[in-house]
Amino acid sequence: ALYPSLQGADLIGQVPFLGAEKSLPLAALGYDLLYFTGRQALYLNDREFEALKNYLETGGILLVDAATDAIELIESIMAIAQQLGTPLEDIKRLSRNHPLRTQPFLFAALPSLNQQPIQLGYGGGIILVVGNLSAAWGLDDKLLLPRETIRTAQELGINLLHFAWRKRQLTQLLRADNPVSTVAKPSVKQAIFDKLQF
Template sequence: MVHQSFPPPPTHPFKRLRIYDGLMMNARRWSLAHDYFRRRQNVHYQSLNQPGIVCGLGVKLIDAPAEVAAQFRDRRWLEIQPGIAIDVEGNPIVVDEETNRQYRLRTETPLTGTLTIYLVVSYLDPYSPDRQENSEEIREWFRLDEKTSPPNDKEVELCRIKIQPGSVELEHPTDLLFPEVNELDLRYRMQAKARPEAVVRVAQIKESETDEWYESRQNMSDRATKSLSYLMQSVSVLYPVLQGQTQIGQVSLQPPEDLAAYDLLYLTDRQLVELNEEEIYAVYQYQKNGGLILIDAVSNDDLLLKTATEIIFHELETNLQYWQDLSDNHPLITQPFLFAALPIINQAPVQIWNGGGVILVTGYLSAAWGLNEQLYIDRNDIRTAQELGINILHFAWRRRQIAQLIQ
């Protein structure tokens, strides 16, 4: 699952109605006064929470209503259960029992391959021109919709359904956690909850397709991506203050792409050694601007490790300190998890050096962040490796945060 991050509230100043004796009240002024408090409420929610489902809003299959035309009496009908959600701006989306909650999927099947349909609910502003009501009370409405692109920030996903060429006959999932084509998929519904302090993003360098060793190197890169994804999945469970973006960015340094969106750039020792002058400069600028470079010495090649260390010193202008030489209150050692010593994984000690925006790691740390077919790793070692990895992510996020605050 890809964690979704939501924007902070806009930095627009608040303006409220100026009250004075003799003020004549009219609809515009009344609306201005109430909009002020609505906006304060929305900003408060958006600052501390993230959108999602509060309760209910399940999705079930139903037979086509008897009153619909024969051409629409098919197995595309759904009914949304009553419930409440909150959108990104803090607007409550209330789906009540009295409102018609039946819905028929209208999306046409693809000619080839598969297509994912997203069923979403969103808040409708009761003051919109197309929803004027002739009564003293104005109801706040909701909108059910289907789309073939992921939900935007103001939409809350209820379910998704994958369809393929041919007729669409919706079914309940045979396996609830592994739905198939035409089956309801409710695995990606987001619950409303407290907003994490930050979402940490990680990138790695794409392998060049013109490289004669591309296939083998891409396999190694895929394994690294998988390990990084395991680490990012563990963040919200082990340290809920942060959230990890499980989709690992794939960037190219030639021409240099925007690395500023990422807190950490993952490189192997081989990748570092093979960078050209322009790419080295891009990496140098990235760490000078607050980014953290994690260099994973997975090759177990002493000569390659020595060359990588020389590049770090001469090209990246960074002096590395061994873990034991770091101060006792260094964030890599203490935040958020305390490490008195580095772990031993797969009977090999993990070693870490740090200097400025560079961390050099030897051992099987990244291999122990998740399942690894080539190694048997004890569960306790996996947890220890993930906690140490979260310390690295926390260090990367904190370093980049401070760098941005002084720019």
């Protein structure tokens, strides 16, 4: 309701585990963002890793929401990002104009939950939120979160969704303009000959 133009599907889809034998490739599912949370480390076999890599290369975002004490999960996500060759960068080190900080809501500082500031890392299509941001998107069980905290958390969530939508959209447009050619590359001799023809 805070950002109606970003209205998505009413139901959140549940993606079959990355390595499921009969599952579609993640990139073919059409999701802009995959959301993952928990406490345990995320371990991927080779097939799962390739599926995730392909999904990220097609513009998808993996959003991982971790509690501050979910060390195993945090470390495993950082290791996956390293393995992909795109280590996570603290949002504070990103440009002040980075879309995660500015679109559609402006953030000079990230919100705090329970006197703990949210930490956000980004790299190569992976967003790691440390601080259990999703716990503040709705009413908490004890009704202790102030309205401002809930609203700020929701606005940051909208920035995450907006970024995922725009990233996938732009990546798909770029891929459409630059299709991967399946034609064999000409030999060096043929390539030189082609350049000499007028």
